[in-house]
Amino acid sequence: MTGRGALALAVTLLLVAATARLGFWQLDRAAQKLALEQERQERARLPLLTLPDLAAAEGARGDIWQRRASLSGIWAADETIYLDNRTLQGRAGFYVITPLLLEDGRAVLVQRGWLPRDVAERTRIAPYRTPPGAVQVSGLIAPQPSRMVELGQAASGPIRQNVDIDAYARETRRRLLPFVVVQDSVRGGSAGSTDGLLRDWPPVTTGVHTNYGYALQWFALCALLIGLYVWFQIIQPRRRARG
Numbered sequence: 001m002t003g004r005g006a007l008a009l010a011v012t013l014l015l016v017a018a019t020a021r022l023g024f025w026q027l028d029r030a031a032q033k034l035a036l037e038q039e040r041q042e043r044a045r046l047p048l049l050t051l052p053d054l055a056a057a058e059g060a061r062g063d064i065w066q067r068r069a070s071l072s073g074i075w076a077a078d079e080t081i082y083l084d085n086r087t088l089q090g091r092a093g094f095y096v097i098t099p100l101l102l103e104d105g106r107a108v109l110v111q112r113g114w115l116p117r118d119v120a121e122r123t124r125i126a127p128y129r130t131p132p133g134a135v136q137v138s139g140l141i142a143p144q145p146s147r148m149v150e151l152g153q154a155a156s157g158p159i160r161q162n163v164d165i166d167a168y169a170r171e172t173r174r175r176l177l178p179f180v181v182v183q184d185s186v187r188g189g190s191a192g193s194t195d196g197l198l199r200d201w202p203p204v205t206t207g208v209h210t211n212y213g214y215a216l217q218w219f220a221l222c223a224l225l226i227g228l229y230v231w232f233q234i235i236q237p238r239r240r241a242r243g
Contacts, residue, residue, distance in 0.1 A: 110182075
């Protein structure tokens, strides 16, 4: 083998190893996402957590993410905030976040539902109901409310892009639990569950098809490199030699 042939072989082997490794890395990422999704589904099927359970697990927060919880309390309606630019079924609107005052004196932020944006006046909040009195709220536990990219300093006031739990606890002087409950049902109160909020939350997607697509591209490039090497370094020289 000539010096040029050895160099071509070395470069090809390097590129083949790199593209194959990237392909297997994408498959590994897909496997990790599927494992996380399976864990999420298993956690959602576990028994409902109550306030004592959450207090006991506060030091190990990751163990309660995506678990279902059922909490009783009273809405702090005057502290409700609206997260802007949230879409549902292709429509722009707000996520409604209200603190739920719990029996032990603490509170938890509840992502209660979605409201459509007023076409004529974007800051006008559509009517909805907040039941007075004690209510029983159930939903999934999440590390924080829905977040979006925010440019500049975080806004204050009822309508804002995002909310940070620790910052909002200082703002309201509430002892907030370090997570949010994404509500899916409510019982109690004079209005029951007919509060006018939509809770058709977007499903959690794993994105594994994207990883599979990238893996296919890397493996195809790997095969192409092998094919090009075989064609230009083996088949063509032999055809020329026979000719």
